Amino acid sequence: MKILAIDTSGLTATVALCEDDRLVSVFSIQYKTTHSQILMPMLEKIKELTSLDLKTIDAIALAAGPGSFTGLRIGTATAKGLCLALNVPLIAVPTLDAMAYNLYGVERLICPMMDARRSQVYTGVYTFVPEKREDTSLYTYSMKTILDQKCASIDEIADFLNAQGKPVTILGDGVPVYLDSLEQKLKVPFSVASVSQDRQNAASLCQAAAQYMREGRTVDADSFAPEYLRVSQAERTSLEKKTEDNTGNSPDSGAGSAKSDSDANAFGMKIPKVKERVFIRLLKAEDIDRAAALEKENLGNEAWTLEQLLTASTRDDTIYLVAEKQGQIIGLCGVQNIQGDGEITNVSVDKNMRGEGVGYKMMRQLLERGRGIGIENYTMEVRSSNAAARRLYEKLGFKSDGKRPGFYDNPKDDAEIYWLRSSQS
Numbered sequence: 001m002k003i004l005a006i007d008t009s010g011l012t013a014t015v016a017l018c019e020d021d022r023l024v025s026v027f028s029i030q031y032k033t034t035h036s037q038i039l040m041p042m043l044e045k046i047k048e049l050t051s052l053d054l055k056t057i058d059a060i061a062l063a064a065g066p067g068s069f070t071g072l073r074i075g076t077a078t079a080k081g082l083c084l085a086l087n088v089p090l091i092a093v094p095t096l097d098a099m100a101y102n103l104y105g106v107e108r109l110i111c112p113m114m115d116a117r118r119s120q121v122y123t124g125v126y127t128f129v130p131e132k133r134e135d136t137s138l139y140t141y142s143m144k145t146i147l148d149q150k151c152a153s154i155d156e157i158a159d160f161l162n163a164q165g166k167p168v169t170i171l172g173d174g175v176p177v178y179l180d181s182l183e184q185k186l187k188v189p190f191s192v193a194s195v196s197q198d199r200q201n202a203a204s205l206c207q208a209a210a211q212y213m214r215e216g217r218t219v220d221a222d223s224f225a226p227e228y229l230r231v232s233q234a235e236r237t238s239l240e241k242k243t244e245d246n247t248g249n250s251p252d253s254g255a256g257s258a259k260s261d262s263d264a265n266a267f268g269m270k271i272p273k274v275k276e277r278v279f280i281r282l283l284k285a286e287d288i289d290r291a292a293a294l295e296k297e298n299l300g301n302e303a304w305t306l307e308q309l310l311t312a313s314t315r316d317d318t319i320y321l322v323a324e325k326q327g328q329i330i331g332l333c334g335v336q337n338i339q340g341d342g343e344i345t346n347v348s349v350d351k352n353m354r355g356e357g358v359g360y361k362m363m364r365q366l367l368e369r370g371r372g373i374g375i376e377n378y379t380m381e382v383r384s385s386n387a388a389a390r391r392l393y394e395k396l397g398f399k400s401d402g403k404r405p406g407f408y409d410n411p412k413d414d415a416e417i418y419w420l421r422s423s424q425s
Contacts (some may be wrong), residue, residue: 001058001367003209004043004082008035008075009067009095010114012172015042016202017050018210025050026203035074043078056088058364059218061209063200064092065227066122066149067114072226080221089218089279094227096149099172100126101204102197107142108167113174116151121156121174122229124149125164143208149183151229154178155364158185167191178365213365214372216321217280276356278330280365281338283313283320290329291322298348301410312336319343319369323349323358333362335370335378342375347389359392367396367420377421380405384414393418 005016013035014028027042046052062079065072083090100114105128125147130139147160161168162185170182171193182190192198200349210219283291288310295303304312313320313334323331330350335342344366348358367378382389384403398418407415 001210001213001364002056003061003091003206004046004057004214005057005061005205005209006039006043006079006100007063007073007095007200007202007205008039008071008078009063009065010071011068012199012201013038013042013071014200014202014205015046016206017046017052018203018206021210023206026201028199028201030199035071039074039078054086057082057088058368059089059091059099059209060086060221061091061093061202061205061212061214063095063098063205064224066151066229067095069228072228076224076226081225082349083221087254087278089281090221090224091212091217092219092224093205093208093212093329094124094149095200096122096124097126097143097145098205098208099200100124100143101208102171102201103169103193104128104143104204104207104223106169106354108169109146109161109164111157111161111168111170113157113170113172113178115172115174115177116229116330120151120153121172121178122149123147123152123158123172125160125168136245143163149229154181154185158182161189165186173199190320211372214369215411218279218368220279220283232249277358278323278325278353278361280321280323280331280362283322283332283334287315287322287329291320291332293350294329294332294344294350297351302408304346309346317373318345319366319373320346321362321369322364323353323362325353331358331362333359333366334374335366337370337373337375340374340376342370342378344378344380347380354388359389360395363392363396379417379419381415381417383408384416390416390418396420 002019007014012028012030014026016026017024025046027046029038029042060079060082062075079090096112100110103110107128107130110126111123116122124145127144127146128141129144130141132139165188167189167401169191173193175198202365288306292304292309295309313319315336317337318334320332320334322329330353332346332348334346335344347359347363370378380393381404382393398420400416401419402417404417406412406414
């Protein structure tokens with residue numbers, strides 16, 4: 001899974017590219033230049049130096065706010081343009097959540113603080129909880145949110161941290177602004193993150209986004225708007241003026257759709273029409289009827305019933321994804337984890353959408369998300385005569401491992417047994 005991450009929420013402009021568990025490139029600048037001047041050149045430089053084929057990107061990750069109003073709008077416009085151009089989902093990670101990942105594995109409290117002016121900070125409180133893997137001494141960490149991100153006064157956040165009674169590490173551009181006040185108000189032991197950890201970092205955003213992706217937490221780029229937590233001074237002035245004029249109009253949010261087009265085109269890409277985009281997401285309860293009908297259209301009597309699909313998709317050891325286009329379900333795939341082996345149980349694509357890469361896109365995400373629930377190897381069966389399906393699975397790295405003669409009926413056919421083992425990937 002390849003993710004391109006963008007964070008322009010603060011003084012630092014930072015972009016990164018990661019693939020699976022590997023950080024390929026990260027580029028950060030905190031200097032007297034505007035994000036509109038440097039963001040696209042940074043992206044271009046990553047593309048050039050890593051020989052990046054844009055078509056291989058699986059998702060765009062974005063620091064979704066809070067932060068600088070102008071910075072967020074520049075990042076949002078660029079990310080939207082890239083999502084449209086590449087036909088990929090948007091992973092919107094709260095800015096402060098991503099900053100907390102700078103201190104991954106720290107078990108004390110973590111409190112990012114971004115200067116919000118007027119003696120306020122954008123802040124939240126987090127910690128990382130160790131989780132030991134079975135039959136090994138290896139520990140991993142999951143992030144726990146103790147206080148959701150909010151705009152708060154220094155007094156308010158200091159009181160909250162004191163009430164927790166635990167040591168805390170603080171970071172962010174709000175720290176040097178309010179450090180004197182924090183030294184007076186904080187009663188719990190606290191430290192300041194090092195210069196390598198104290199600002200936004202797209203590498204940390206990539207790490208958080210990968211977890212979001214495994215959990216299916218993507219958003220529609222078209223409808224996404226950043227989380228400002230409060231309106232800007234310009235919007236307050238506009239709102240007050242419009243209220244006085246009794247126009248009844250709400251202030252413009254400045255989503256910057258026109259700029260997203262120009263930025264993506266500057267990155268050497270053509271923006272496709274919205275109707276062409278296909279999104280992969282988790283199956284929802286309201287999708288079951290259409291998903292079952294799609295199975296029936298593709299597999300006839302071999303298809304699962306609605307009841308079987310509902311039961312399978314609500315188990316803790318399964319993942320079911322759908323492909324959606326223009327609000328219509330055009331694809332379905334699912335996997336069940338059986339002691340570390342993932343049995344792929346369903347793969348269906350609308351007959352009118354075959355040959356457009358829908359199946360490949362669904363399966364790539366399914367394989368990646370399956371690893372998030374402990375799947376190491378994958379297996380599936382397919383009709384020997386289904387050449388198109390076999391080409392798809394072989395493209396994904398599956399290898400034939402035998403046959404079940406006469407396994408299928410109506411018409412009679414052998415079942416080709418495929419495996420994708422961790423040693424192959």
